[in-house]
Amino acid sequence: MPDPTSDGGIEQSLRRQAGSRPVLAPEAEKELLGRLPDPGASRDLVEHNLDLVVTQAERHEGRGLSFADLYQEGTVGLLDALGAYQGQGTFRDFASLHIGLQMDSLLEAEGQARTEAEQNVADCRSLDLAQVMFKQQNRRDATPEDLAELLRWDPAHVAKVIGMLDLARERNDLLTLEFLDDADDDETAERGSEPERDPRRQLPGHGPDE
Numbered sequence: 001m002p003d004p005t006s007d008g009g010i011e012q013s014l015r016r017q018a019g020s021r022p023v024l025a026p027e028a029e030k031e032l033l034g035r036l037p038d039p040g041a042s043r044d045l046v047e048h049n050l051d052l053v054v055t056q057a058e059r060h061e062g063r064g065l066s067f068a069d070l071y072q073e074g075t076v077g078l079l080d081a082l083g084a085y086q087g088q089g090t091f092r093d094f095a096s097l098h099i100g101l102q103m104d105s106l107l108e109a110e111g112q113a114r115t116e117a118e119q120n121v122a123d124c125r126s127l128d129l130a131q132v133m134f135k136q137q138n139r140r141d142a143t144p145e146d147l148a149e150l151l152r153w154d155p156a157h158v159a160k161v162i163g164m165l166d167l168a169r170e171r172n173d174l175l176t177l178e179f180l181d182d183a184d185d186d187e188t189a190e191r192g193s194e195p196e197r198d199p200r201r202q203l204p205g206h207g208p209d210e
Contacts, residue, residue: 011067018050029091042082045091046075052096053078060103064110070103077102123161124168126151 024032029048035041053074060070081098085091130150134142142150148158 011071014068014071015054018054021048021050023051023092024048033085033091036082042079045082046078049078049092049095050075052092052099056096056099056103059100060107063107064114065107070106073102073106074099120161120164123157124165127158127161127165 024045029045032041032045036045053071056074057067057070061067077099078095080102081091081095084098085094088094127147130147131142134146134150144155144158144162147153147162148155151158153161
């Protein structure tokens with residue numbers, strides 16, 4: 001039996017949800033559309049058209065987002081279609097287009113965010129290497145101005161990348177300390193005594209009394 005919390009389990013659950021209500025007959029759909037914005041009519045229209053969300057999610061899979069993420073975004077598109085529909089063509093055609101456009105928008109935003117993240121990582125590596133090389137050649141730490149000249153970057157961009165790199169180093173230091181403390185706890189638990197923290201691994205502002 002599939003785990004309902006796994007990606008596959010969630011997808012199966014969503015597919016069952018979408019398939020639990022049949023497509024509305026034209027007369028029934030028209031009656032519900034005429035009752036909008038009544039909440040009950042909106043709910044019924046959404047539930048009877050979730051198959052459109054499944055179809056569009058299948059068409060948009062394989063582009064970086066899970067079926068569940070696409071389904072969630074498609075449901076938002078279906079809800080938006082209810083408010084935007086003005087009788088142009090059939091509602092199902094209109095809703096299907098709206099759902100697809102909603103997923104396209106999400107995928108574009110995710111792609112841009114992924115590209116930016118990859119560029120940030122590359123810039124951090126370049127700046128880190130530049131700092132090391134400059135210190136080896138000049139026997140002093142590089143200033144932001146030195147780095148801007150060496151990398152041919154705008155000073156504002158240098159400041160941004162320095163901030164990202166400092167934050168990454170701080171997080172790495174904290175994770176290292178947590179790992180070392182956990183290791184001490186495990187070792188102490190085996191001996192049956194209280195752990196003793198190494199004061200050399202205490203970060204400023206993270207003491208027990210602060």
